[in-house]
Each structure stands twice: as C-alpha cells, then as structure tokens.
Amino acid sequence: MRRAIPKLSLALALLASTGAAWASGPHSKDDPNRETVIFWGAGAEIDGAQFDWFESKAGALVNWYAYVWAGGDDLKFRLEAEGESLDGAVDSSELRALLNWNIADFWDFQAGVRHDFEPAGLTWAVAGFQGLAPYFFETEARLFVNEEADVAFRFEQTYDLLFTQRLILQPHIELNAFAQNIPELGVGAGIADVEVGLQLRYEFTRKFAPYADLVYERKLGETSQITQALGEDVESTTIRLGLRIRL
C-alpha cells in the first residue's frame, strides 16, 4: 500500500503527459481543418441486493460501476471505477485510468493503470482490448500486472436481447484468472471465479434505465479451497435491483 501510491501517481502522470502530447500533438499546427473534435461520455450502474433472499445469512450487497471518457475517434482517455460492498463495508474497490486506441473498426486497445483500494492496496498495469465481438457481444479482455509481477486476467462479455425496444434482457459473464497465488487477495492460480447473470432493464430513455439482475457467482479451483478454508461461501445467488445511467 505504501509503495503503491507513489507508483500510482507516477503512472497517472505518465498517462496525463501522454494525453497532453496527443491533445497538442500532430494535429492543428498547419491546417486549421485538422482540429481534433473532442467528445465525452459517462455512465454508471449501481445496484443493491439483500442476501437473505437466497442465502441463509443476511447482508446488504451494493455493486457499482462507473465510467467517464473524453477524446477523439482515435484516442480516448477513460476512467473507470468498480466495486462492491457488503453490509456497509467495502469488499472490493478499484479505479482504472486507461487510454483507448481505436485499432480496428470494432476494437480499442487499452493501456493504463488500475489501483485497488480494497481488498488490498495494489497497483496494476493494464493492457487489454475493449470492443464488439461478432454477433454483438460487448467484450472486455484485460491483463493486469502488479508491482510484484503478479499476473491477473479478466474477461467480461454482455449481450443485449430485445424483448421490445425498451425492455432488454442482458446476459452477462465475467471471469477472473490468476497466474499465481496472491494471498492478499485470497486467490489461487488458475480460474478464480466466474459470475454469470441475467439483467433485465427497462429503458425509459437511453440514459435512464432501472434494472433487475439475477447473478450467480462461484469461486473455482484453488481459490475455492482458499475461500472454504476461510469459512466463506464459494457460491452465491443474488437478485439485484439497480439503475443504469448514461450521460
């Protein structure tokens, strides 16, 4: 944690300078028509659930994901926050600062940093791809390397199935894998966990959509044993009620 903060700020400074170089960079000098048009976007999903609907134990679960981006067609700066809290205590929380390069019609290459505030103060370098796979699967595949050279991999996919123009079912999947055991995180080498869900949202507008999300999570492999050893559940099913916002 102590070492992580300076590293994080260093990485952020690097990102910022890259961004500045790009903003003033190859454009604008000679030709007045060559200005880069800057756009932006932002969005958030926040939901809550009561564990006792499905589990023997009680507990209030809150999940959040938020992003903001700014940039042009070729390069965007993207900030993402994601986390989970249980009974008011933050279980996991991370912040990602990324540059997105448009490398193909449907794909961005991403690079940047991620900092975990919980469960352990770790800083990671990030490289990955974000885009739309054939058959309309929104996809993120990211590789993380932290200062101890631990390697993590995360894969996420969603798909929109329209019942009507506004009532949309979104199956989603997330998978986390690690190249080694990371005791601070309570994970072991191999596929650590998988989360699958069915989110049903109603788009009052594109920017305002309440949803219900049925989510099944399960720890796998070595991680599952570690979890069991700690006396925690290796699987859980929740129904989450939430709100999806786009700006």
Add this chain to the structure above:
Amino acid sequence: MRSRFFDFRILFVALLALPHAALAGEYRLTIDRRDVNVTGRPVSSLTINGQLPGPTLRFKEGEDAVIHVTNRLDEDASLHWHGMLLPPEMDGVPGLSGFDGIKPGETFTYRFKIRQSGTYWYHSHSGTQEQAGLYGALIIDPIAPEIVKAPRDYVVVLSDFTEENSDEILRNLKNDSGYYNRGKRTVGDFFHDVGRDGLGAALRNRLDWGDMRMDPTDLADVSGYTFLVNGKSPERNWTGLFNPGERVRLRFINASAMSYFDVRIPGLKLIVIQADGQNVEPVPVDEFRIAVAETYDVIVTPKDDRAYSIIAEPIDRSGYARGTLAPRDGLSGEIPPMRPRTVLTMSDMGMAGMQGMDHGAMGDMKGMDHGAMDDMKGVDHGAMDETKKSSGAAPRGWADASTPPGMRALRYADLKSLELQKDTRLEKREIVVRLGGNMERFIWTINGRKSGDAEPIELGYGERVKLTFVNESMMAHPMHLHGMFVQLVNGQPADRLPNKHVVNVAPGSSYSVMMTANEPGEWAFHCHLLYHMSAGMMTKAVVARMSAEMAK
C-alpha cells in the same frame, strides 16, 4: 405651376421606383436564438429574422443578389446558398475560399450575380446550426417565361425538427451509434421471421448480420423528430389554397438534417418538372423519394372541391410530415395509414463494397442466396420494381418504399434535362469517390479519410471528369458538390443528362455523374446528412486555373 406639378409627379414616381430598383434582390437577414413553438411548447431554437424556416428569398435571374447577414449568436455562423453558381468566397462555407464565417455581432454581405433560375435553398454551414433551425427557401424566377404556368405556386420546405440540442445529438451518436434507433429487431421479430421464412433462414439471417456486426434496421441515424412542412407540424397542417381545376406548382425542398422522405399526394398525379432547380422533361409519377437537400418541383391539378393531403414519410417511418391542399381554409385532408418500415438486406451491404470493408469477419459471408435478399436487384433511387412485390411481403431493402402495385415512383433514370447540355465531352478521367466509415463508432469517410485528413479532389479548370461514387456503407448518402452542377449518368442522351447538386448514392451501390470543372476555387464536397458531414464525410474539390492543355 402646372409644369412644376408635373415635374414633381415625375420625381415622385422616380423616387418610388428608385429604391425599388436598388433594393431589388437585397435582403437583410438576422440570425438569432429565439423561442419557437413547433411541438406545443416553446423551445429555444435558431431562427432567421425570427422565423423557422427563415424567410423565402426570391430573386430574378440576372439580377445582383445582395444579402446582409447579421449574426446575433454568441458563436460563429454562416449561410450557404445551396445549389447556386457564385464566386467561391460568397458560397458561405467557413474555412474555404477565404470565407471565415460570420463572427458574433458582425454582419457579412453576400453579393453575387444570379446566373440561373429555379428552386433552391439556403442553410447554415457552421457546425450543426442547420439542424437547429437555420434554413430557408431560395427561389429564382427565370428571365424567360416559366415553361409551365401555374396560377398557384407554393414552396414546400420539408424538415426534421428536434427539441434536442444538435451538438448533443452528435455526442450521443459517438457514445452509441444505435442511440436513436427505436426500430431494432426484437425477439418477437425473430419468431415472426421464423414463421415466415422458417427457422433455418431466420437464424442464418441473424447470424449473417451478427457476423458483420451491422444492423439491418439502421435506416436513419437520428430519430425523435417532428417532421415539418414550412415549419408547421402535422397537427398545425400547413395549407395551400387552390380553386378546383387550377394548376398548382409545389416546390419541394428537403431541408432536413438527416431525413429522406417518400412524398405523395393521394388522389393526384405529380408532374415533376424540375429537379434541383433545373428544368426536366415533365415526368408524371405518383410519388417520389427526396434525398436530403434535393429539391423537386411538381405540378398538380386538383380537380375536386376537397382537401388533398401532402404526405411525406421519412424512410424509417418514425412519423410523417403533412400538409394540405384545399379549396378553402380550415379543411384537412385524409391521412392514409402509414406505410411499413423497410428492413435492409444483404445487398444493401453491396457485394462490391464488401471487399473494401475491413470488418474482419467479411470473409465468410457467403450463401447470400437465402431468405432476405433474393428480391433485391437493380436497386435504383427511390423506386422498386413494383411488379415483383407480392402482396403482404414485408418491405425489403433500402429502396423499397412500399409503393403499391400500379403506382409509379420517380427514378433518377426518368430525369431528362429540358435544356440541351452545352458540354457533352466524354470524361478525360474518372475519379472514384468511396463512401464509407465505421458505423459502430459513427465515423464517416470519403476515400477512407475524415474531413480533417481528407485529400482534396483536384480538378483542372475546364476539365470534364466522371465522378463515380462507390457506397461501401449500408446507408444512403446524398452527396453534394458546391459551386457546380453535376450531370447524372442515368441513361439519357449525353446532351440531355440532368443537372443535379445532390446525388443520392443508395446503400452498397455505385453511381456515376459527369461534371465540367468550370468554376475556379475551393468548393465543399460532402454528404448532406448533417451528422455524417460532422463526423467526417466531407472534403473539398479544388478547381485550379491551369494551362490550356489541361482543359482540353
């Protein structure tokens, strides 16, 4: 005393006549932000002289137009005279030919000699101001008598009005190119298609589109519009009066930012006499598709003592514009049921275009002979071969306007110039203009480049060239060249090719036009869908005075 009085009268008449002569063709226009009430509540909008659309400007061929435009906005503005032959610095495109836009608070005076006649229009060429309300009609009466005399003469400006901020629309599209598509295919549509085409075909169709990551319902990038006739919503019902049996000339101008319309007046034959301001041999039709920024003049002769509805349905069928021709005020024509919305087919993707698109998975696009695309061939602007359509079949393909059997829709091939073309030379060279982009990210390109990086099209003064548009996208693009007419290569004799200032290039197809580069200067050349232009689909054509051998 008597003679003095006489003198005085002469002076009086002269004084009356003098300002008239001097002011002939002179207009003062003020661009301002005002509240307008189009949809039932006041909305802040851009206006010209407080109006939306701006006032109709009328000139006489041969006179000098003098137009003072004052910008009362807090941003740069401009007005461009669409389809006019004029010096390039008077064309009103900021950044080209020395014109730098009109700064806030300033007045710019446009001066140019009117060298043509017909129906044209004007609009802002700054940012997305055109969508926000800066457009109007520009009518030029010919020196020679009109070919067709019509006691009633009405301008019909079609437009797409939105309460949304126009810059915000572009930002929304950059976040999600399907943001405004509320006609996407649903689970229900899938089962409907299974019922109609069988499970295999319906599934294959979904897989083909999914493979390309493209959406066959992507007909219009923006929706949420109220469609207007002369600034009036369908409820407010713009009305033009006639006496039964009178000829009525309707000057249709599509001043929309994004919307193509299928236009008809049930019960009346439309005799098309002008396209883009240029006289054509009269073509009797039942309906026509008007691309963004095109104009068509039609003659109708309503015989009955009743109201007739002018119906203009956008191709995504997200509403309609409507007006009425009536023998007296207060009547309202019948509104026919809305026609179905079409669905794009694989051939709207264009087999030729597909090689050019690096959408990864194109390689395994085969088996095109199934369900969705068999009935689409020979796509021509606006028209379908109506005999081929079986009743009850869902409309298929961009060009399918659901024209009922026996009804005739205007095609580009029907247009034949009334006047003889002076330049009938064959082209010395062909310039290919590829229209494409990245729909997922709402980027639009000409020859693979966005406006910022675009390579200008270099033309020698006097040069005769063929421009061949190759549309590699699955959206239609109304391509507009400033400063010069192009001639459609539409099968008419070389001396009767019709002049156009906008050329519709249907999805996945190619279209060629001829042009003579006889107006020196830098001219904007772009897709007239406002947000396509804003997202990069613009370049310039530069006509340079060069040595004589270039011209020959």
